[in-house]
Amino acid sequence: MKRLTIQRQAILDLINRSNQHWDAEELARCLNKNGHQLGIATVYRGLGALENSGLIQSIQLADKKRYERADKGHHDHLICTNCGDIEEFCDDKIEQRQQQVAQDLSFHMTGHQLLMFGICQRCFNQSAGSEAL
Amino acid sequence: MKRLTIQRQAILDLINRSNQHWDAEELARCLNKNGHQLGIATVYRGLGALENSGLIQSIQLADKKRYERADKGHHDHLICTNCGDIEEFCDDKIEQRQQQVAQDLSFHMTGHQLLMFGICQRCFNQSAGSEAL
DNA sequence: ATGATACTGATAATGGCTATCATTCCCTTT
DNA sequence: AAAGGGAATGATAGCCATTATCAGTATCAT
Incomplete structure (x- = not known):
């Protein structure tokens, strides 16, 4: 990840402010309801980039991936x-x-x-x- | 599962004769190359039925499900x-x-x-x- | 300022799997 | 043996999460 853009910061903040296990669509919906405006592809790419950087973590369920804070270890x-x-x-x-x-x-x-x-x-x-x- | 049809028997036999972890498409391809003729939907349904009956077992990977013999425990x-x-x-x-x-x-x-x-x-x-x- | 690079967003495409539905199979009952 | 009915099949359409594409935009280094 070369740039921590506004969009990625917004995703990271939302995840870090909660204890939920979010899927990509839930994140997009929540962000777009709160003043942000990011496309679903950006959310997916952002999640991938943030996870690769170790800033968030995920679990792979049968149907979809869910993301959560990484600071819990x-x-x-x-x-x-x-x-x-x-x-x-x-x-x-x-x-x-x-x-x-x-x-x-x-x-x-x-x-x-x-x-x-x-x-x-x-x-x-x-x-x-x-x-x- | 009410009926152990020829198709399901063929799926079960193939899985039981091997130690592989098969996905649905691999099974279909292998069976159809060896005298059988079963549609991909039948393979998916058969796998589901066989697993529900405990005759085979599966692991859920990120992209797909893989099936293996159940007799190994x-x-x-x-x-x-x-x-x-x-x-x-x-x-x-x-x-x-x-x-x-x-x-x-x-x-x-x-x-x-x-x-x-x-x-x-x-x-x-x-x-x-x-x-x- | 300029060019290079990374990111965004809309949307098309992918891939595994399920739903649909007409047809076929097989088991029971007569 | 014939008939009826529930179950399974197979072709295919549809679903859904995710990725690819690509033109446009933002940001960084020089």
Whole structure:
């Protein structure tokens, strides 16, 4: 990334001001509703550039990529398959074992992504409630 | 899945006879080159049906889904970002910690996917060799 | 100021996958 | 064996996230 333009700064600011996991369209919609005017292609390119520079990070879901702040550091994700909510966690033991596994297999790991799918507590409680009816 | 048709049987057989991680198009091409005649939609539907029935399993990569035998049981994947090769591993400690993390966060986990990205040994050795030139 | 380079934005194109729908297959029931 | 019905097939249109294209604009170095 050679230039941190107004558009890219706007994307970065929005992501940094929130704890959400944004997709490109959500970002475009939100920015364009708040005084900015950036095309969807610019958003995609900006996100790619910001991620390459380490200013933001992303998770690759089945349908689309979602971007979040990078200043929280590395973590993995719990994804509720009912409501789509994304929770975060980081477990040192898992991280360490991953390193160990890679080393044992002579694999030069550069990154990883751990997604855990399931039902979040809120959805679980709700479905438990409705079952009792 | 109500019927295990000839087409689905052919998909299943091909996957079970190999250790590859197939995408839909590769399967269709290979089958149609070997006496079968199935449309791409049938392949997609067949793969979905076979996976729902637990007869095959899949990993979701950034661009596409890849299918493999289910009789090897659960495992995670190392993906070489240079040559695309996919290696497998299973680490009980990681699996256990995942369960623990989910439990600690009151998250009712139904599944997970751990992808580790990096350079496989073969690619690493090759690039080391070319650097010495 | 000038030219080079990077970025933007509109839009076309791509690629994996799903929806549609007429046709065919296969299983049951008679 | 015939008939009826649910399921699967195959061709193809459509969907959706993302990338490519390209003309125009902004910014940097000289």
